Structure formats: C-alpha cells, structure tokens
Amino acid sequence: MSTTVVDAAFRARLTQVIQSFGSVVTLATVVGVSDNAIYKWLWGRGQPSVGNLVALARAARVSVEWLATGSEPAQGAHAVTRAVEHGDFIFMPRNSIRFSSGRDGILRSEQVVDSIAFRADWVKRALHTESRDLILIEVIGDSMAPTVEDSDLILANLAEPRFRQDGIYLLRHDGGLAVKRIQRRPDGKMLVRSDNPKYEAMVVSNVKIIGRVIWIGGCV
Template sequence: MTKRKIDKARGERIRHVRSEILKIGSQEQFAKLLSQYGTPVTRGAVGNWETGKEVGIENLSRICKVAQVNLDWLAYNRGQPKGLAIASFDPDSPDDDPFEAGYTREHWQGSQEGAIPEIDGKLGAGQGQVGEVINLPVGKNAISGHAVKAEWILPIEYLRNEAKASPAKTIVMEVVGDSMSPTYQPGDRVLVDLSQDTMTSDTVYAISDGESEPQIKRLQRVPFSSPTEVIIISDNENLQDFTVELNRLQILGRICGVIARR
C-alpha cells in the first residue's frame, strides 16, 4: 500500500483559516459550517485536514468560499490569502465560465473597513491591459480572476453619497494611454462600479468589445436610433469619435471617480 503524503504546512493553513480568519474555536463547529455548503463534513475529517492529511479540491474550494480566501494560497501556498477580487476581464474566456460566487468583488474583504481593491488589469485610454489572470482548479472545472495588487482606503460615505457607487462592488483600475486626456491621464486610478453595467446616462464607462482589452471611454446615446446606437468618445481632441450599436458593447462598470496627481 502506498503511504499518502502528509502536507503539514497545508494543514496549518487550514487551521489558520478556521481559528484566525473565521474565529471558530472548535473543529466540530467548522465541520457544521462547511456542511451547509455541500456534502456533510465530520469533525474527524477537519482534524485530519489540519494535521496535513489528504483533502480533496472540492473541500478546499468550499473552505475558500466560506472564508473568502485564495484557493491558490490555501492549496499550494502561492500568493496571498486574500488574493482574488473579481471574475476575469479576459476577452478570450468563454461566456459560460463556471465562476464561483466566493471570488466575486462583493465577497472580497480588505484589511480594514473602506478598503477598495486595485486589480492587476489596466483600462486603456488607447490600449488596455488584461493583466495577470490567475487560473485555479475547482473540481473538474476552473475559475479565473485578477490578483489584487493594492488596497485603497476610501470613506464609505464618500463612495455612497458623492461617487454614487456601491462600496461592495467597486474596484480601482489604472489608466494607460492618453486618449482620455486631459480628463484621465496615464497613471491615474479610477473607481469602477461593477454593479452599474448598463448605460443609464451619458457618462464615462469601462467597456469592452468582447475581443480586445478593457477601455475607458465616454458614451453618448444617439437619440431616436433603432437599434440603439452610442457614440464612443475620446476626450483627447486629436482622436476621432465613432458610433456603434449599443448591443455590441460590454459595459463593465461606470467610472465613479478618479485618484490622480495634479
């Protein structure tokens, strides 16, 4: 009989999730919590995992979903515990990718109240960048998401009342290129509210055509057009505007604010 490998370091990470992140004192309570999200888990199983014995990827992903931690960190000690923010902006990914709810923006938790994640992806005021997309195995499938490269601490009242943004669904992205100058300069960071993914007014949005990297552009609806058309506007007066049908665009979110050096 082949002896199964013991991974004590992984066991310590599972113990850390239970006792330090979730603040659960007993293995039995942890087992009961995990059992609410799938097949029943016993206290004995949790005890085995915490000593480094084998644990399946399905149970690892369940722990990550409950504790809102990075699966790559828990399983393989790669990256940070709170490493993922949102589903990937990768234009080449299929529309039916099986994203897990535990990896969406609203489930990400920062180091303190008011923390907004800056993801490893850039909005093009010209040519955007998808950034590093991390692929993680979950059972027979895989999920992908962006690494969080920084946290920005912003007052909740400002986000809700002034920026008119959802604190739980807002991210920070860097601007590259000068097509939106002088309003948005290269190196500026913008607040993107992912919950505002439809065009409700003529303003600035993060957009994608489904084939290229995400862009930051001003959208203006064409009156009386059918099907509805929008003018895609670059604030840089040296660049030409163009018109497309609205249904050809993917609106990722509304630009709600800018963090800039002026």
C-alpha cells in the same frame, strides 16, 4: 486529531485568497494576524491553527472545508477581488490596466498591485453605492486625457452594466477592456469616444458595458 493544515495544495489555495485581497498586508489586517504568520504559511514554514483557518475562511468568504481540503469550490472567492470592508475602511485592490502601445485604451494585461483604503461612510455618502459593486483601476495610457490622465485611478460601479446616461464607462471591447465616454445620438446609436482628440470616435449600435465610472482620482 491534528489541529494544523499545511501542504502544497493548501498553499495554492492560500495564494488564491491572497491574490483576491490584493496583498498579504490586507489579508493579515482583516484576519488579525501578522504579515509574517501568513508568509510562513505561504512558504510552508509554519502551520495555521484551526482557529486561524476559520478566520481565514471567514475573511475570504469561502468554506473552511474548501480552504482546508479543496473539496468544495471557492464560491466566495470572486466576491473579495474588488473590495474588503474592515472596520471604518474599505480596502480596494488596485488593478493596474496597461494598454497596448500605451495609447489605444484596450486592456492587454491586468495585475493587482496593492490596495488603497477608502472610508466606508464616504463611499456610501458620496458615491451612493456599496463596496461590493466597485472596482478600483489604475489607468495607464492617454486615450482619455485630460479627463483621465496616465496613472490616474478610477472607481467603476459594476452594478450599472448598461447605458443610462451620457458619461464615462468601463467597456468590454475588442477582446479586452476600455475606458471610454459614451453618448447616445438622436438616431439611437452610441457614440463611443476618447476625450483625447488624437483618437477617432466610433458609432455603434450597441456596446458591452462593464460598469460606469463614478470617481476619478489623481496619481498617488
């Protein structure tokens, strides 16, 4: 029996795994192989051994059968699109969110551009949450300036998909995503506003919250 797996369909599934980790470098680090090894598999110039196939499946939280044959859905694929823990660090894929006109705060395109490492103990101690509930986003636009400047990074806690207190939230709005400040008015309605005074606030009865922004970092 062959101890290798390589075909176009496998390379497509491998590409899906790489995208979920954000980069080849991050995946190689977690699996424990070289970047070149993964590139060879991706380009069809090399073949992963059964041992490496198992290591890839464990890292991606998918079944070996799905990775090798595609016969099962990649049930765990979405679990690693946000963060991957390895040793003392959490690798956060950085999602670049670009706004239409660069100003209005609505998501028009999204791309994982790289990964940034955070210390796992800091995430639990300072943010009081689990890495699986976090998404790291590079915000491009000025609607939340000066609180969130162009190219700043934010961490949103996806375990808080509802309003609990006044603050900055990641919202689903107008067919996309937006980073906005939400305040509850005395009449029970929500005031959704930008910190940049150039943009008008909205008063709504309800809002579709994706998560609460719990950390803001400057451009890196």
